[in-house]
Amino acid sequence: MEHIVIIGNGISGVTAARHIRKNSDKKITIVSAEHKYFFSRTALMYVYMGHMKFEHTQPYEDWFWKKNNIELKKGYVAKVDTENKNLQFSNGTSLTYSKLIIATGSKPNKFGWPGQDLEGVMGMYHKQDLEKLEKHAPNNKVCKRAVIVGGGLIGIELAEMLRSRDIPVTFLVRENSFWNGVLPAQESAMINNHIKEHHIDLRLNTNLKEIKADEFGKVRSVIIEETGEEIFCNVVGLTAGVTPNIDFLKDSNIETKRGVLVNRFLETNVKDVYAIGDCAEQHEAIGQRRNIEAVWYTGRMMGETLAQTICGNKTEYKPGHWFNSAKFLDIEYQTYGWVFSEKSKQENEAYFQWKHPKEHKCITISFDKKSNKFLGINTFGIRMRHEIFDQWLTENQSIEHVLEHLKDANFDPEFYKLHEAEIVKKFNKENNTNIQLKKKSLKRIFSKSY
Amino acid sequence: MKIIKNLGLIIFLTGLAIFIGTIFSGSFNLKQAELNSFLKEQNYKNALIKEALQEAVVTDEALNIFEFSSRVRKAYQKSNDYYDKQIAKYDAEKNWDAKGEQYQYKINGKPHTLSFNLAKKAGKGFVTKNPGLAWFLTFGLGIIGALLFILPNFILLGKPGIKNDHIYHESATNRGFIAWLVLIFLVAFYLVLYFFADYVVNWTFILDPISQFLADRPASQWFVYGFLYCTVMLTMGVRMFIKYRHNKYQIVRTISVLFFQIVFAFLIPEIMASLQMPEYDFKNAFPLDYDFFFEWNLKSLTESGGIGIFILVWGIVLTLVIVPVMVYFFGKRWYCSWVCGCGGLAETLGDPYRQHSNKSLNAWKLERWLIHSVLVFSLVMTLVTLYCYFTGTQSFLGINSQWIKDSYSFLIGAWFAGVIGTGFYPIFGNRVWCRFGCPLAAYLGLVQRFKSRFRITTNGGQCISCGNCSTYCEQGIDVRAYAQKGENIVRASCVGCGVCSAVCPRGVLKLENGPENGRINSTEILLGNDVDLMKLVNEK
Numbered sequence: 001m002e003h004i005v006i007i008g009n010g011i012s013g014v015t016a017a018r019h020i021r022k023n024s025d026k027k028i029t030i031v032s033a034e035h036k037y038f039f040s041r042t043a044l045m046y047v048y049m050g051h052m053k054f055e056h057t058q059p060y061e062d063w064f065w066k067k068n069n070i071e072l073k074k075g076y077v078a079k080v081d082t083e084n085k086n087l088q089f090s091n092g093t094s095l096t097y098s099k100l101i102i103a104t105g106s107k108p109n110k111f112g113w114p115g116q117d118l119e120g121v122m123g124m125y126h127k128q129d130l131e132k133l134e135k136h137a138p139n140n141k142v143c144k145r146a147v148i149v150g151g152g153l154i155g156i157e158l159a160e161m162l163r164s165r166d167i168p169v170t171f172l173v174r175e176n177s178f179w180n181g182v183l184p185a186q187e188s189a190m191i192n193n194h195i196k197e198h199h200i201d202l203r204l205n206t207n208l209k210e211i212k213a214d215e216f217g218k219v220r221s222v223i224i225e226e227t228g229e230e231i232f233c234n235v236v237g238l239t240a241g242v243t244p245n246i247d248f249l250k251d252s253n254i255e256t257k258r259g260v261l262v263n264r265f266l267e268t269n270v271k272d273v274y275a276i277g278d279c280a281e282q283h284e285a286i287g288q289r290r291n292i293e294a295v296w297y298t299g300r301m302m303g304e305t306l307a308q309t310i311c312g313n314k315t316e317y318k319p320g321h322w323f324n325s326a327k328f329l330d331i332e333y334q335t336y337g338w339v340f341s342e343k344s345k346q347e348n349e350a351y352f353q354w355k356h357p358k359e360h361k362c363i364t365i366s367f368d369k370k371s372n373k374f375l376g377i378n379t380f381g382i383r384m385r386h387e388i389f390d391q392w393l394t395e396n397q398s399i400e401h402v403l404e405h406l407k408d409a410n411f412d413p414e415f416y417k418l419h420e421a422e423i424v425k426k427f428n429k430e431n432n433t434n435i436q437l438k439k440k441s442l443k444r445i446f447s448k449s450y
Numbered sequence: 451m452k453i454i455k456n457l458g459l460i461i462f463l464t465g466l467a468i469f470i471g472t473i474f475s476g477s478f479n480l481k482q483a484e485l486n487s488f489l490k491e492q493n494y495k496n497a498l499i500k501e502a503l504q505e506a507v508v509t510d511e512a513l514n515i516f517e518f519s520s521r522v523r524k525a526y527q528k529s530n531d532y533y534d535k536q537i538a539k540y541d542a543e544k545n546w547d548a549k550g551e552q553y554q555y556k557i558n559g560k561p562h563t564l565s566f567n568l569a570k571k572a573g574k575g576f577v578t579k580n581p582g583l584a585w586f587l588t589f590g591l592g593i594i595g596a597l598l599f600i601l602p603n604f605i606l607l608g609k610p611g612i613k614n615d616h617i618y619h620e621s622a623t624n625r626g627f628i629a630w631l632v633l634i635f636l637v638a639f640y641l642v643l644y645f646f647a648d649y650v651v652n653w654t655f656i657l658d659p660i661s662q663f664l665a666d667r668p669a670s671q672w673f674v675y676g677f678l679y680c681t682v683m684l685t686m687g688v689r690m691f692i693k694y695r696h697n698k699y700q701i702v703r704t705i706s707v708l709f710f711q712i713v714f715a716f717l718i719p720e721i722m723a724s725l726q727m728p729e730y731d732f733k734n735a736f737p738l739d740y741d742f743f744f745e746w747n748l749k750s751l752t753e754s755g756g757i758g759i760f761i762l763v764w765g766i767v768l769t770l771v772i773v774p775v776m777v778y779f780f781g782k783r784w785y786c787s788w789v790c791g792c793g794g795l796a797e798t799l800g801d802p803y804r805q806h807s808n809k810s811l812n813a814w815k816l817e818r819w820l821i822h823s824v825l826v827f828s829l830v831m832t833l834v835t836l837y838c839y840f841t842g843t844q845s846f847l848g849i850n851s852q853w854i855k856d857s858y859s860f861l862i863g864a865w866f867a868g869v870i871g872t873g874f875y876p877i878f879g880n881r882v883w884c885r886f887g888c889p890l891a892a893y894l895g896l897v898q899r900f901k902s903r904f905r906i907t908t909n910g911g912q913c914i915s916c917g918n919c920s921t922y923c924e925q926g927i928d929v930r931a932y933a934q935k936g937e938n939i940v941r942a943s944c945v946g947c948g949v950c951s952a953v954c955p956r957g958v959l960k961l962e963n964g965p966e967n968g969r970i971n972s973t974e975i976l977l978g979n980d981v982d983l984m985k986l987v988n989e990k
Contacts, residue, residue: 011915043916050616051953052805056921059930061810164615197609296914325912327955330611330696334912334957383957386910411909411960413951415698446964 003027004310005087005097007077011296012277013103014038015303016310021068023311028069029095031087033076035127037062042296044130045157049164054127080252082270099310102249102260102268102275103303106242106294109150113238115211120219121236124158133161137235140167145233147171147222149208150240151178153326156191158237159200160329170201170231172208172224174240184341184364186353187380191328194360198329211236242294244279257281259292264316266306274310276302286319288338295324321393322376323386331360336389337376339366349375352399352430354423356381363423367399374402382419383411385445400435403427407440451602458598465591472588472652476575477512480568488571496555499529507572515569519648522568523561530556566648570668577655584656593685600689610696612953614922622876623802629876637873644864647671665723676716679795683711686798693801699948699961703787707794715791728754730761733789736769737828738890740858745839773890774897780963781904782894783946790890792883795872796924797947800880804949807879807926817886817926817943824862825892831858862887881924885943895942904946905969906939908932909958919950919959933958938971 004020006013009032017028043057065072076090080100087095108123110116122132137143146162148155151173159169175181178195180188195202207225214220221232244259255261255269259281266274277299282291301319308315325334340346350369355362361381367374374397377389388409392402402409406420424437480488485508489500502525507518533555540549557564577584607613622628642650654661654669657677661669669677687708694700710733719729728750736742742765751758776784786793807813831854838844838851845851871883884891898904906929913936919929925943929950932939939959951959 040915040917042914043918046614046916046918047618049614050619051614052917052921053618056917059915059917059934194609297911300911323911325956330609332955332957383909383960386912390910411957413697413699413948413960415702417698442964446968 001025001027002098003029003096004099004101005095006030006101006103007087008032008103008105008277008279009034009038009072010041010103010105010277010299012105012299012303013101015300016101016103016276016307017070017303018068019304019307020310021070023307023313025069026310027071029071029073029097031073031075031077031095033074036072036074037065039127041125044124044127045161048130048133048161077248080249080254080273082253082273085272097272099272100274101306101310102246102254102273102279103277103299104245104248104279105299106278107245108154108238109241109243110238111240113149113208113210115213115219116238118211118213118219118236119217120234121211121238123238124154124161125242133235137162137165137167139165143167143234145170145231146235146237147231147233148237148239149222150238151175152239152241153179154242155237155239156195156328158239159195160198162235162237163198163200167235168199168201170203170233171195172203172206172222174205174207176205178202178204180341181343182341184339184351184353184378186355186362187333187364187378188341190355190360190362190380191331194329194331242278244281244292246279264318265309265314266302266317274306276306286317287322289319289322293319297323321390323389331380332383333378333380334384335376335378336384336386337366337374337393339364339376339378352427354419354426356419361419365399365402372398372400374399377402385409385411388445399427400433403435404438405441405444407437408444410440451606454602455599455606458595458600458602460595461591462595462599465588465593465595469588469592469653472577472584472656473650474514476515476573476577476652476655478507478515478518478569478572478574479509479511479513480507480572482508484571488568492567494557496529496533498532498555499525499557502526502528503568507568515649515651518569518572519562519565522565522648526557526561526564562646562648566651566671569648569651570654573651573655575652577652581656581659585660588656589681593681596685597688600685600692603689603692604695607692612696612955613693614953617802617805623805625806625877629803632876633873636875637869640864640868640873643671643675644868650674661720664717665720667723673720676720679791680712680716683708683794683798686801690798690801694952697948697952700952703948704797706788707790707797710789711791711794722757727757728761730765731791732761732764732768734791735773735785735890736765737825737832737893738790738792738888739765740828740831740863740889741855743832743836743839744855745835748839773894774901777894777897777904778902779904781902781944781946781961782891782898783904783944783948783961785894786884786891786945787947792867792871792888793881793945796875796880796884800872800875800924803875803880804924805879805921806877807881807885807924809920809923809926809928813926820886821888821892821895821943824866824887825889827858827862828889831855862889879924879926881926881945884945885925891943891945898944899940899942901966902940903963903966903969904940905962905964906932906944906950907960907962908936908938909956909960910936912956913958914956916955918953918955922949922953924949929959936971938969940970 004026006017009030013030017030020026020028037058038060039057040059043052046052047054047057077087078090079088081088085097087097108125120136122129137146145168147170148158149172155171159171162169177185177188178191192202205226209223209225211219212221212223219234219236221230222236223230246256246260249256249260253270254273259279260268260275261283262268262275262280263283266276266280268275278294280302285291298319302317305315305317321336322338323336327333340349348368348370349366352365352367353362359381363382364378366376374392377384403424406423410418420437424435427433428435485503503522506521506525533552536552537549540552617623650671653674654671657669657674660677661667661673687704690704691701714733715731719731723729741747751762773785787797834846834849834851834854837846866887867883871887874882913933915930915934917930919933923929924947925945927939927941927944929939946961948961951961
């Protein structure tokens with residue numbers, strides 16, 4: 001019987017395993033060094049904050065794997081021998097496979113800062129990072145201050161975590177406004193304010209020079225590049241993005257660049273070896289996407305796609321329209337289609353923006369200057385319906401159509417205040433148009449978009 | 451702020467300690483004249499009980515309630531024992547006339563209820579003399595303390611938004627020793643209330659003036675319970691308003707349950723009592739209101755003229771028409787988390803414990819067996835009762851009407867709904883009764899599952915399986931299991947509290963009423979959102 005071995009039990013690997021099991025009775029083994037059972041990495045922050053216990057992050061009960069005949073093996077793969085279809089583990093044991101799926105995800109970036117491997121320096125990615133954080137920052141007596149380096153989504157989540165235990169946080173961000181490589185200025189400025197509202201010491205335009213140790217080899221302070229200022233702290237969080245976690249493939253025949261190179265069928269250069277999730281790198285970008293996408297849901301989609309291929313229904317990875325979501329402290333963020341920040345805005349791209357006068361709510365709709373074609377939307381503090389935007393993007397609808405039917409797209413809980421009328425009014429005023437908001441249509445909302 | 455909170459806690463605990471302490475206060479004894487008037491009121495037809503009670507409680511001794519209760523129960527026992535012997539004696543002699551005559555001398559009723567009735571007359575002491583001051587030192591301090599503890603959260607919780615920080619770090623909300631203490635207190639409270647009401651007769655003295663004002667009669671233990679219920683819901687409702695102040699659904703829903711509890715469950719029945727009408731909670735639908743079709747209720751309704759007939763018709767229409775029609779349009783949430791008193795307590799007092807509901811598959815299996823068994827039990831009981839009512843017999847198909855009614859009210863009404871249902875909040879979560887035991891929830895659930903417009907929709911591919919929704923589902927639904935598949939949630943047990951939607955950090959869940967078509971959308975595979983692929987997979 002074919003033996004499918006999956007390295008990595010994150011969302012990509014586990015999704016692949018589940019769907020291979022749905023469609024076949026092949027032997028499946030999932031290998032992981034991090035934790036025996038699948039858990040949702042995105043929820044680790046809630047364990048530290050006390051919203052959940054670790055077991056709540058596990059979507060399947062422990063009996064699930066045995067019942068579905070998916071073998072779980074704890075171990076660290078040291079070498080992949082593709083000639084003999086064999087995996088060698090760091091403890092000396094080995095495992096043969098018929099087909100190999102590499103789904104090892106990513107690891108936090110380190111840019112060679114002096115002191116980056118000291119005790120008390122950590123990323124916020126692995127379960128082990130959480131354990132380290134619990135050790136070095138259990139409260140504000142043990143950890144008098146934490147410094148976070150790198151202004152992405154993990155950085156702000158780590159800041160939120162530490163603030164939940166009243167630990168003073170200094171947040172070093174290289175850019176002149178938070179995440180402004182991705183977000184338009186309006187949104188980025190709003191998040192800057194919100195970070196400060198949470199009493200986080202946000203330092204923009206600031207780079208890390210070095211991390212200094214105390215006499216025990218633990219973090220003592222960080223030095224700032226620009227001013228030479230020394231900030232005393234007990235914990236340093238490095239959250240300047242992630243890179244594929246593929247060091248163990250160095251000596252193998254599998255072709256890699258930053259990640260494991262794969263084609264649109266997620267095949268590597270070696271037969272019967274596939275790569276999915278954060279560690280997979282496309283030869284050529286798909287649409288406007290990046291070659292490597294360290295996004296939770298693309299990992300899931302690659303897992304589903306590859307499972308089809310492995311079970312005999314050869315399927316190309318076609319991720320569809322871009323979407324994403326996040327939460328910045330108390331502000332929810334969703335995006336559908338493409339809204340580029342001012343920095344990387346395209347020639348043809350124009351914004352329509354609206355912001356609530358008092359609350360942390362705003363939207364940016366991106367559209368084509370000439371054709372008025374709808375390109376994408378960012379929403380903050382307003383929930384929007386994924387399926388509707390997916391449909392509108394597929395149908396190449398205009399911004400007028402989007403605004404007219406905005407009520408259909410709202411996904412806020414019942415009784416929430418709606419802002420569509422103000423939004424449309426602002427657009428009409430700015431563009432001398434006369435768009436009339438259509439009533440909400442249950443039929444449009446619940447009819448399937450595919 | 452922390453100081454105010456701690457001060458609040460101290461004041462609250464002081465109020466609670468005095469409340470418990472009042473049980474042991476005061477003295478209980480009667481003067482001859484008082485006993486005589488009591489006996490006259492009760493219309494007892496035997497001399498023995500008069501003698502026994504006289505010996506037991508007509509004294510200058512300052513008996514505490516426990517000694518008093520024990521003596522009174524012994525007196526009743528003594529009298530009843532005597533007549534039981536007489537009955538047995540005449541039975542053996544086959545002297546049927548004499549035997550029949552003895553029955554009128556036997557005194558019916560539970561010993562602690564008889565003792566409660568007499569204690570109500572016999573109580574003397576600080577509480578009876580100063581009910582207003584006693585109220586302030588118990589209820590008053592409790593409310594002030596609780597509010598001082600709760601109100602600073604407005605600032606301490608920071609900006610509006612979901613703040614579940616440290617729930618799993620704190621003893622009270624993570625099944626620590628404080629949770630166990632709360633459990634012991636609640637369980638003891640229900641046991642005393644249901645089975646040893648005479649021990650807490652002093653509590654009724656505290657509320658006598660309020661009861662006199664509202665219903666023109668002294669307070670019973672059920673008045674104490676109703677008043678306490680409303681007080682607790684209001685105070686903990688304030689907590690809900692602060693915690694969920696960013697979420698209008700939660701605010702509106704909480705106002706609604708508070709309104710229905712205070713006005714419908716508490717005030718209207720009391721006012722009806724003062725007007726000599728049958729007391730009725732107009733929102734309490736059968737079979738949750740399991741004694742609606744009991745003989746005593748039917749008799750009392752049919753004998754109270756127009757209003758009685760109106761209640762009878764309303765009760766039947768509520769159960770057979772309003773409940774299912776509303777569930778068809780809005781799901782069972784219109785009742786379970788907008789109207790119901792049990793749900794109201796669960797959503798206010800029980801909110802800090804909602805994360806403890808068990809989400810395992812085994813719990814789900816147990817839930818479906820248990821709740822539907824209770825529904826069947828209540829229906830069988832009602833059928834037997836109605837059959838016996840209309841035919842005048844004692845039993846139907848070998849089931850004795852009185853026996854099945856007593857079993858139901860003891861097992862389900864007292865133990866399941868009260869002692870376990872509320873007492874175990876801190877350990878099993880706040881909807882133990884609603885999830886495992888409520889026959890009305892089972893009925894509503896059947897309609898919701900198979901014929902309703904309600905569903906919780908999931909937002910395309912946005913779910914990141916973080917598990918907040920499942921953790922905070924008070925009904926033990928593994929919401930995440932559906933959300934990560936992009937499937938609508940149409941589970942029978944969902945009470946539509948909306949907290950899964952509130953705690954979701956990605957805005958994935960929304961409670962909706964929509965067309966029935968497409969409500970159940972089990973998607974085996976969620977292949978991204980590529981249009982062609984979805985088609986391919988669905989056609990396959």
